[in-house]
Amino acid sequence: MQTSAGVNTGQPSVTVTGPMQPGFEQILSEEALAFVADLHRRFNPMRESLLAGRAERQARLDAGEVPGFFPETAHIRNGSWQVAPTPDDLQQRWVEITGPVDRKMIINALNCGADVFMADLEDANSPTWTNCIEGQINLYDAVRHQIRLEDTERGRVYELNDKVATLLLRPRGWHLIEKHLLVDGAPISASLFDFGLYVFHNAAERQRRGTSCYFYLPKLESHLEARLWNDAFTYAEEQLGVPHGSFRATVLIETIMAALEMEEILYELRDHAAGLNAGRWDYIFSAIKKFRNDSSRVLPDRAQVTMTVPFMRAYTELMIYTCHKRGAHAIGGMAAFIPNRRDVKVTEFAMSKVRSDKEREANDGCDGSWIAHPDLTSLVREIFEQKLGGKANQKDRLRADVEVEAHEITDTAIPGGTVTEAGLRLNVDVSLQYINAWLLGNGAAAIYNLMEDAATAEISRSQIWQWIRHGAALDDGRPVTRALYSRIRAEELARLGGAEHQRYGDAAEILDQLILTDEFVEFLTLIAYDYLD
16 A cells, blocks of 8 residues: 555555545554455446446436436335344433534534434535544544543643543445545545544444444435445444444435335345434435426525425435334434524524424424434423423334325425525525535535534525526516526625635635536535645
8 A cells, every 4th residue: 555655665656645644544544444445446437337226217207317216125114024123322402512523623523411322424524634544533432431622721731531422423325535545546425434444443432332333325326226225334343343234324315216205215224234324414405406497496595495295295205204213213304593692582493493403303203313413402302302202213113194295395386485686695695605614624614603514505506506597577577597696606605705814705616616507516525626635
């Protein structure tokens, strides 16, 4: 293996092109790199085939095909199978906090009183080489309860409490690569890189501590993609000598395609399945992306696409029904509103919004929900404690009343919705601010008292593209055009771009590439990744 420093460790077909900073050699050992390279060689051909399948399916959607439940998998939906029993430390998941893998975030999240912390190498992480490898170092130390941070400016020391949240990791999605590690001359799958390094270093230690490696799986579009993860889990367990079924995964249902295959996804992962999660922001993005050629499905301002509109309500209720039918947890979506410790009114508004959202989820049957800020922990815990009483979850609530047809999921039109200049301007503003933050290494940015990550930025930029593509009319009658976008982008850039050490120029360039094109760009990170490092 060759590193950027030119150190040859005997594996010329595995090359690290990122800088080897102090401490990186512990994570990027010859043995660890051999392990992830083996995963990549074994599973990457199927990954590439499945990504090609996504493109083929999109072409059919672009031509007018309306997807539905698969007749050929009806036997799975009609079968009497269950997922494997839930491990003890995943039985109660009332409050799940999410965030990037920086050292302070990991310590505070594990300590905040939540039941679960999802350490995020995906949408809340800007995948700089430093962020990804330092994140693995931080996870290594957290697993061993040796993570520590000295803040000399504040005179504080951050360490783990005796009792901490259960740790889950979200690796990057199947569509992404890690360009700083080449296997046989090509970039490695980012999913297998993140997953492989984590389990190689931590699987045995997690088992020794009476738990295991648990995951959130993002961006799945089919049960075949779930099958690939299941195969990777099984192979890694065998190679690392841990019992089959030790690794557990909760799948984010954040694409329209996955919503039509929820039972099949659980079935493919059944020995490794822990539950499903309503990944609401990427789901809205998926609704725009998948039906991008259909002018009847143009969505209104982002703020009007709530969890109570018909197509969002249909998929979340079906998720709860599916999970409980199969013995899995159903986890609610992200509370994007965040309190502000310096502004009482902002905090009161955020608490009110979060309370109504989480009460609805608990009443619907969710077993827990997501938050992005530790100050929301006690509020959400109180809601689920009141609803569930002494029970860890409500998987016994089978929701036999739920009957959802495929068209209720795929009919994404919102009658009465409006597109406004304020909504257009906000989308431009948020896109520029988030992409700028991402380029500076911050994947979770607080913007206007909302926690924005790559998923919410995807909604903003895809809405602009959709509105232009179909000539959506603003509420004052003007059409949304490239010229209107360009004028507003210039105005917002002038307002934002004066600060030093910012990358708003690059952010605007990226946003233009996403908006001023006839072809929809599948993910903004595919373009923006070339601007990192």
